Amino acid sequence: AQKVTQAQTEISVVEKEDVTLDCVYETRDTTYYLFWYKQPPSGELVFLIRRNSFDEQNEISGRYSWNFQKSTSSFNFTITASQVVDSAVYFCAQGGSEKLVFGKGTKLTVNP
Amino acid sequence: GAGVSQTPSNKVTEKGKYVELRCDPISGHTALYWYRQSLGQGPEFLIYFQGTGAADDSGLPNDRFFAVRPEGSVSTLKIQRTERGDSAVYLCASSFWGADTQYFGPGTRLTVL
Numbered sequence: 001a002q003k004v005t006q007a008q009t010e011i012s013v014v015e016k017e018d019v020t021l022d023c024v025y026e027t028r029d030t031t032y033y034l035f036w037y038k039q040p041p042s043g044e045l046v047f048l049i050r051r052n053s054f055d056e057q058n059e060i061s062g063r064y065s066w067n068f069q070k071s072t073s074s075f076n077f078t079i080t081a082s083q084v085v086d087s088a089v090y091f092c093a094q095g096g097s098e099k100l101v102f103g104k105g106t107k108l109t110v111n112p
Numbered sequence: 113g114a115g116v117s118q119t120p121s122n123k124v125t126e127k128g129k130y131v132e133l134r135c136d137p138i139s140g141h142t143a144l145y146w147y148r149q150s151l152g153q154g155p156e157f158l159i160y161f162q163g164t165g166a167a168d169d170s171g172l173p174n175d176r177f178f179a180v181r182p183e184g185s186v187s188t189l190k191i192q193r194t195e196r197g198d199s200a201v202y203l204c205a206s207s208f209w210g211a212d213t214q215y216f217g218p219g220t221r222l223t224v225l
Contacts, residue, residue, distance in 0.1 A: 004154075033211065045155070045203065045216035091154050098143065098210040099168060102154030 002027045004094050006103035013082055014111050021077045021106045023092030029053075034068065034075045035093040035100065045091070051075065082110045114138070116217035118204050124223045125194055133189040133220045137206030144187050145214060146179055147203040155203050161187060162210055194224045 003026040013019045025034065036048040049059065051068050059066045063080045079086055089107045093100040117136045125131050137144050143162055147155035157171040161181045169179070176194075181187040191198055201221050205214040 035213070037216070042218075043201065044218045045205075047213055047215060050213050093154070095211065098160045098162075099145065099157040099171070100147075100155070100214060101157070104152070104154050 002029075002094055002101040004092050004101055004103035006090075006092055006106050008106045009104070010107045010109070012109045012111065015084060016081050017110075018078060018080050019082050019108065019110075021079075021090050021092075021108065023075045023077065023103060025073050025075065025092070025094045027073075027094060033095045035095070036066065036075075036077050037091045037093065037102075038088045039091060039105070040088040048077075079108075082108075084110050084112055086110050116204055116206050116215055118202075118217040118220050120220060121218065122221045122223075124225065126225050127194060127196060129194050129224075131191050131194055131222065133191075133202050133222070135187045135189070135204030135206075135217060137185065137187070137204070138215060141206035141208055141215075142184070143207045143210045143212065143214075144181060145205045145207075146187070146189050147205065149201045149203055149219070151200075158189070158202075160210065167210065191222075194222075196224050198222060199224045 005024045032053045034051045038046045056068050065078045067076045087110045089105040091102050091105045093102045119134045145160050146158040149155045159179050160168040164184045176192045179189045201219040203219045205216045207214045
């Protein structure tokens with residue numbers, strides 16, 4: 001069965017600190033996709049990134065970077081120089097075909 | 113372009129009543145999904161439509177829950193004989209095709225008193 005674990009329930013940092021959100025997944029699929037979504041206080045899930053299981057290259061987008069390691073079934077997300085606007089709940093998700101399986105989320109609070 | 117829209121944004125009902133939640137996907141998206149998010153949890157899959165047909169309804173909790181998408185666009189999630197445990201945010205998402213990136217709507221917060 002598919003499972004996504006986000007062990008960090010809540011993280012609190014001070015603005016400009018770097019922060020890494022952990023995600024570990026379990027799947028028996030040979031081809032799958034991994035996702036990160038952001039859920040700000042407004043409630044709407046915002047898509048951040050999608051990775052194919054065959055593509056283990058790390059990705060950087062501005063202050064955001066993602067580290068995909070198939071050997072440890074992890075897909076971690078790092079925010080560099082965090083800002084107050086980064087405060088949100090972040091969800092990691094995994095999908096083999098259509099439906100997504102989400103972790104329980106990590107609540108990130110960035111304090112000024 | 114317009115994103116996924118859901119109506120109503122909030123719905124308060126009494127135990128035992130029937131409710132309908134509506135989802136309007138992004139134009140051109142053939143796949144539509146319903147998820148349910150309880151407080152402090154991640155979204156949980158309910159049902160997936162490809163076109164007009166329900167391709168996977170394995171996440172529907174019981175037969176009080178039903179969803180339709182008669183013309184392959186707008187979808188309605190129907191809950192009969194609501195129970196207090198049905199209280200949650202119901203999220204709709206759409207994608208160009210199954211297994212493509214899913215884009216979510218703002219959700220409908222259902223409260224059953």
